[in-house]
Amino acid sequence: MGNNKEYRFAYNFLMTNIDHILLETLAVKPNHGYGLIEQIRKEHKVLLGNSTIYPSLKLLEKHGLVRHHWDTEAARAKKIYMVTEIGRQTVRNQRIAIQQILSKLGPVS
Numbered sequence: 001m002g003n004n005k006e007y008r009f010a011y012n013f014l015m016t017n018i019d020h021i022l023l024e025t026l027a028v029k030p031n032h033g034y035g036l037i038e039q040i041r042k043e044h045k046v047l048l049g050n051s052t053i054y055p056s057l058k059l060l061e062k063h064g065l066v067r068h069h070w071d072t073e074a075a076r077a078k079k080i081y082m083v084t085e086i087g088r089q090t091v092r093n094q095r096i097a098i099q100q101i102l103s104k105l106g107p108v109s
Contacts, residue, residue, distance in 0.1 A: 007046070014046050018056050020094055023065060023083060027091045030082035032071070033057065057081055065090055 014021060025031070025039055033053050041047050060066040065087035071078045083091065 010044065011046050014040070014044055014048070015052070018048075018052065019060060020091075022053070022056055022060060023087055023091050023094070026066060026081055026083045027088060030080050032078040032080050036081070060087070 025036060037048055037053055064084055066081050067084050068079045068081045071080045
């Protein structure tokens with residue numbers, strides 16, 4: 001991000017759409033919480049904390065869009081999150097809605 005205003009805009013946009021971004025990210029590849037934080041930081045140049053990611057993941061899980069399993073292979077057990085079939089359908093529907101919105105917008109001058 002070039003300046004503080006750009007970062008704030010990106011951060012606010014991301015926070016407004018965190019559930020969608022988590023679903024999109026997990027639809028590509030299952031991951032653990034810290035891995036999601038790092039992936040979002042790399043892809044979106046925004047640093048989110050545990051207090052943002054985990055409540056969102058819990059809510060997505062409550063609604064049946066995400067589930068988890070424990071990876072006990074590593075030295076420290078990790079909760080690996082993945083998108084359910086309902087979650088995948090939600091991602092598809094959200095993409096359609098986003099495309100419809102974008103198709104109605106004019107070019108940026």
